[in-house]
Amino acid sequence: MNIKKQKGSYMQMKNKKVYAATLSFALLLMGSLTACTGNADNGKSSSENSANPASNNSAAEVPADPLGKQPQLTTLTRGVPLDPNQKYPDGQDVDDNAYTRMLKTNFNIEIKNAFTASNSGTDYHQKVDLGIATGEIPDYLTELTYTEYKAIVKAGLAMDISEVWEKYASTKTKEVYKSNQELFDSLVKEDGKMYAIPSSNPMPDFLSVMWVRQDWLDKLKLKAPTNLQELEAVAKAFVEQDPDGNGKADSVGLAGPSIDGKLYQDMTNSNFAYHFDQIFAAFNSFPGIWVKDSEGKAVYGSIVPETKTALQKLADMYKAGLISQGMLTSKTEELVSNNKAGLFFGPWWFPFGDLGNSWKNDKTANWQPYSLASGSDGIYLAKGGNAARTFTVISKDNKNPEAVIKMLNIYKDGLYKHVDPAEQKVLGDASFPMYQTFSMADGPAMVLKETSNYLEGKKTADEIHTYFQDFDAYTDDAFSKIIASKTEPFDNMSISGWDFSGAKADDFGTVWAFGVGLKPYVEGKFQFVNTLTYEQTKTMEKRWSNLSKLEYETFSKIIVGQAPISAFDEFVSKWKSQGGDQVTKEIQQSLDK
Structure with a gap:
């Protein structure tokens, strides 16, 4: 497998600049889905069933004001994915x-919950599937998976929102869509014709960084x-040379x-800490996602020879004590929080978490990325992620x-402008009621970029405040x-270059994440390696859970x-015979369509 020769596998390389990023993975395709409906129009195409906002009397009477109050009380029904930890x-x-209350009073929009279900398991998605099967869905649904959204379109239940989007989406809303338009257009x-509103996850979330105790490096020269x-050498020094100076052999190299x-990020899990993706990438290995083999065909990244080589290196590092002992069976995050x-x-963004506790x-x-x-x-070579994880359908x-x-x-x-x-x-x-992650592709990174402009005297604070207020407060x-x-000097980005005294201590997470943590994205040299597809095939629905368990345990x-x-080698053989070969065949067939 030669990743570097894969056409379309990477995003454009970033070097000293931040670009409006666009994922370049293949267009997601879905296998045939069947749905029984009680709608007499079920046999028609979605375009035949779609309401035309331009000809809809109620919509046509509303002035094209993106934040305008509805001329009369408008009731919307929705399905509610409940967060069990939500507070009121x-x-x-x-x-x-x-x-x-704000929506009804200020905008004449009344929300009625057609159904509620927990979003922590499958309850919400089961109710969505039931609505598709019966041909009855609320006025709008949020947090849909790609498969669910496509099934709604196939069942003729989704509206073509092209005209209403163009007419009513605000400048800020459209700018978010445009920041990753190639991807979003391919999906919705x-x-x-536009059949859904995609969520928009910021691209920096997918660039995992290497956090290092710079003060330990400095002490050990x-x-x-x-x-x-070099990573192995530094980890060895951290273990053996008492970088915290407590006179005890209790420091750890790599947590x-x-x-x-998780050992690495995959198609469904990304944007978390304490994985080994960078080490796998050093061997051109990208487990957990679909990549191209030497013949340009789809292959699962976990079964290629490069992954075996990477696993051997990790085993050697663990045996040498360079990786925290007891991983997967102990709370390794406490090693970071407790400065071990x-x-x-x-x-x-990890300064908001364990790094902040440290x-x-x-x-x-002095944690530096x-x-x-x-x-x-x-x-x-950074493993990319899914910038459009969920969808809203009207x-x-x-x-x-x-x-x-x-x-x-x-x-x-x-929202803070509209409620207490x-x-x-x-x-x-x-x-x-209409929440979904909806960030500019480079949104977070723009903070660091503009901060640099301010610190270098290229822009005034007022200019930057005005700029940010225009697109994201x-x-x-x-x-x-x-x-x-x-604090001055402004080019000192170590912990000594900041004032976190008094109430400013509460801002450490925000300051260190946006002001420091984004440096590799803004200034670094990297390329995203993206999965060829996020599709769930029929065989995956039946076998993937067991295949993933086999992979993780092995x-x-x-x-x-x-x-x-x-x-x-035994794992690869079992993976292939227990459904992996069939899944690969189905994935390739979908990509060939």
Whole structure:
């Protein structure tokens, strides 16, 4: 498998600049789905069933104001994916809260919950599937999987929202879509017609970085590792040379996965910490996703020879004590929080988590983010992620589709502008009736880029505040906190170059994530390697759970020394015979369509 020769496998390389990123994975295709409906129009195409917003009397009467109040009370029904941990202010609940009251009072939009179900398991998706089967869905549905959204379109239940989107989506809303338009168009449009609103996850979330205790490096007179060989040397020094100076042999090199943690990111799980993706990438191995083999055919990245080589290296590192002992059976995140580990792989935003706890316990902890080059060319081959994880679909029977678009506009305008900030803080964003992740492709990275412009004297703070207020007020808040905490000299980005005294200590997570954690994305040299597809085939629905379990158990045992490297070959043989070969065949067939 030669990843570097795969056409379309990478995003454009970033070097010293931030670009509006676009995932370049193949167009997702779905196998034939059947649905029984009680709708007499079920046999017609979705375009025949779709309501035309331009000819809809209610929609046509509404002025094309993206944030305008509906001329008369507009009732929308929806399915509600409930978060079991959602909190509400006193006297409020999922049916009646500050958001629903604001929508009704200020925008003449009344929300009625057609059904509610937990989003922590399969309950919500089972109810969605039932609606598809019966041919009856609410006015709109959010947090749909790609398969669910396509099934709704196939059943003729989805509205073509092309015209209503163009007419009512605000400038801010459209800018988000445009920031990753090539991908989004490929997912939600058929024959030029738009059938869904995709979520938009920011691209920096998919660039896992190498977090290193810079203060430990400085004490031991070491440089940050730039390749795997140097990483091993640094991890060895952290273990053997008492970098925390407590006189005990209790420091750890690389923190591995926690209890039941993932060994690497895959098609369904990404944007987390304590994995080994960078080490796998050093061997051109990308387990957990679909890549191309030397003949250009789809192959599962976990079964290729390069993955076997990477597993052997990880087993050697674990045996040598360079990786935290007891990984997968102990809370390795505590090694970071308690300042016992000097290295781990994770997302840019981790200062909000364990890294932030590390700083609280030791104000001199100087965690800095780096990229680990995958080869001699200095480029980090980073496993990409799904920027459009969920979808919102508007029913063809919705009489006021513009009201759904307006709610998304309100969300992008800033919920804190429309409800009491104290209540908004309790409710959070996820309980808003039209919530979905909807960020500019490079959204978070723009904060660091503009901060650099300010620190270098290229722009004034007022200019940047105006810029951020125009497209995302949340980023403006991050910028404000960064410049409030930064001390001179402005080019000193170590922990000593910031003031976190008093109340500013509460802003550490925001400041360190946006002001420091994004450096590898903004300044680094990397290329994304994306899965060829996120499709779930028929055989995957039946066999993938068992195949994934086999993979996880085999790889885990190899790394911690409970199984020899030959177990990899046995795994590949079982994987193929127990459904893997059939899945691969189905994936290739879908890509060939």
